[in-house]
Amino acid sequence: MSTASKVLAELIDALRCLPGVGAKSAQRMAFHLLERDRDGGRRLAAALTAAMERIGHCRQCRTFSEEPVCALCAGAARDRHVLCVVESPSDLAAIEQATGYRGLYFVLLGRLSPLDGLGPDELGMDLLRRRLAEGEVQELIVATNPTVEGEATAHYLAQLARDAGVRATRLAHGVPLGGELEFIDRSTLAHAFGGRQALD
Amino acid sequence: MSTASKVLAELIDALRCLPGVGAKSAQRMAFHLLERDRDGGRRLAAALTAAMERIGHCRQCRTFSEEPVCALCAGAARDRHVLCVVESPSDLAAIEQATGYRGLYFVLLGRLSPLDGLGPDELGMDLLRRRLAEGEVQELIVATNPTVEGEATAHYLAQLARDAGVRATRLAHGVPLGGELEFIDRSTLAHAFGGRQALD
Ligand SMILES: [Zn+2]
Ligand SMILES: [Zn+2]
Numbered sequence: 001m002s003t004a005s006k007v008l009a010e011l012i013d014a015l016r017c018l019p020g021v022g023a024k025s026a027q028r029m030a031f032h033l034l035e036r037d038r039d040g041g042r043r044l045a046a047a048l049t050a051a052m053e054r055i056g057h058c059r060q061c062r063t064f065s066e067e068p069v070c071a072l073c074a075g076a077a078r079d080r081h082v083l084c085v086v087e088s089p090s091d092l093a094a095i096e097q098a099t100g101y102r103g104l105y106f107v108l109l110g111r112l113s114p115l116d117g118l119g120p121d122e123l124g125m126d127l128l129r130r131r132l133a134e135g136e137v138q139e140l141i142v143a144t145n146p147t148v149e150g151e152a153t154a155h156y157l158a159q160l161a162r163d164a165g166v167r168a169t170r171l172a173h174g175v176p177l178g179g180e181l182e183f184i185d186r187s188t189l190a191h192a193f194g195g196r197q198a199l200d
Numbered sequence: 201m202s203t204a205s206k207v208l209a210e211l212i213d214a215l216r217c218l219p220g221v222g223a224k225s226a227q228r229m230a231f232h233l234l235e236r237d238r239d240g241g242r243r244l245a246a247a248l249t250a251a252m253e254r255i256g257h258c259r260q261c262r263t264f265s266e267e268p269v270c271a272l273c274a275g276a277a278r279d280r281h282v283l284c285v286v287e288s289p290s291d292l293a294a295i296e297q298a299t300g301y302r303g304l305y306f307v308l309l310g311r312l313s314p315l316d317g318l319g320p321d322e323l324g325m326d327l328l329r330r331r332l333a334e335g336e337v338q339e340l341i342v343a344t345n346p347t348v349e350g351e352a353t354a355h356y357l358a359q360l361a362r363d364a365g366v367r368a369t370r371l372a373h374g375v376p377l378g379g380e381l382e383f384i385d386r387s388t389l390a391h392a393f394g395g396r397q398a399l400d
Contacts, residue, residue, distance in 0.1 A: 005255060005265050005266055005270065005271070006266070007247075007250050007251050007254050007255055007266045008251060008255060008264050008266075010247050010250070010251075011247040011248065011250070011251040013247075014240070014243050014244040014246075014247035014248075015244065015247075017233070017237055017240030017241070017243065017244055018218075018229045018232070018244075019228060019229060019232045020225065020228075025220065027290070027293060028219060028220075028290070028382075029218045029219060029220075030251070031264075031288070031289055031290045031293075032218070032219045033217070033218075033248070033251070033252070034251065034252075034255055034264055034289075035289070035309075037217055038252045040214070040217030041217070041248050041251065041252040042248070042249070042252050043214050043217065044215065044217055044218075044245075044248055045244075045245045045246075045249045045252065046214075046245075047207075047210050047213075047214035048211065048214075048233070048241050048244055048245035048248070049242070049245045050207050050210070050211070051207050051208060051210075051211040051233070051234065051241065052233070052238045052241040052242050052245065054207050055205060055207055055208060064205050064208050064231075064234055065205050066205055066206070066207045066208075070205065071205070088231070088235070089234075089235075090227070090228070090231045093231075109235075182228075
């Protein structure tokens with residue numbers, strides 16, 4: 001479609017910012033919306049605009065939120081004595097969908113990775129330290145990914161918990177080494193979550 | 201993510217209007233844009249808005265165009281004596297990308313399908329009849345899909361060409377039965393296009 005429509009060419013190109021979408025799928029998506037679902041296309045445009053402009057991070061747990069404090073942190077329904085630390089909002093979503101966890105979360109938005117300029121400051125470790133010092137949290141569940149950097153981050157978190165006198169636990173075996181939480185099937189993740197063990 | 205953010209939930213839901221995108225991919229796309237490519241998300245929103253509002257159909261060939269007459273029809277570079285009839289803009293794109301075709305197109309935006317309310321009127325057959333009556337077109341290449349409805353449409357087009365005294369040709373064997381042009385590999389399509397045969 002080098003020729004027929006500049007607006008269409010721009011749409012096809014812009015769709016390629018979506019992960020897993022190559023030239024061929026982008027073209028198919030653009031044609032589908034134009035031929036059969038213009039309302040869907042308009043709704044997607046509005047949803048994208050709203051999300052890109054309005055979604056920031058919860059100042060308590062750092063997950064995505066359009067409010068200063070997210071619904072999870074603000075709500076009264078969750079157990080405030082258990083705090084689960086994850087690397088990303090995707091991991092939070094995976095645990096919410098797979099397990100019956102009723103505690104709160106803390107989202108690092110990364111993992112310790114000095115080469116990428118990600119140290120304790122970038123991951124909000126001070127915020128977490130202050131949270132643990134408040135004394136409300138009795139168990140810190142460390143749910144970083146089982147990668148080299150995730151393990152280093154887990155060690156840091158275990159030390160943080162130890163300093164604050166808070167018990168730290170880690171997801172049970174069952175999470176495959178080198179795997180990403182986000183892509184693990186629900187039952188494996190639920191099993192690993194249920195069988196989490198004390199960090200030594 | 202039933203809980204954390206309504207704006208995010210709406211984005212994930214809206215992404216599912218894209219073909220081939222389920223709940224899991226929609227969530228991955230939303231997180232990717234929010235975490236790593238907000239500029240890409242904004243650009244996609246703008247491209248969608250522009251495309252949904254501004255792209256209509258060329259009044260000569262009926263393909264997608266933001267101008268009354270598309271760049272293909274308006275340009276001087278193409279051979280105006282050959283007209284290739286396709287079912288959809290996707291098929292036009294597939295032929296443009298796979299073959300060295302230098303003629304013009306006519307896009308039916310469908311195929312004869314009485315049960316779906318698609319008859320000659322809906323497919324612009326009158327517009328095509330008037331085009332053939334002008335005398336400029338010397339060959340009508342029928343490139344409908346090799347499905348039952350596509351074949352019925354091809355027969356109708358062959359009759360239209362016969363009535364106007366225009367030679368009609370059909371893509372050569374090589375297009376698999378039941379297949380869709382859009383999904384055929386380039387070399388097969390190029391071969392079938394080059395070896396098109398007279399419709400009897
Ligand atoms: Zn929060
Ligand atoms: Zn045109």
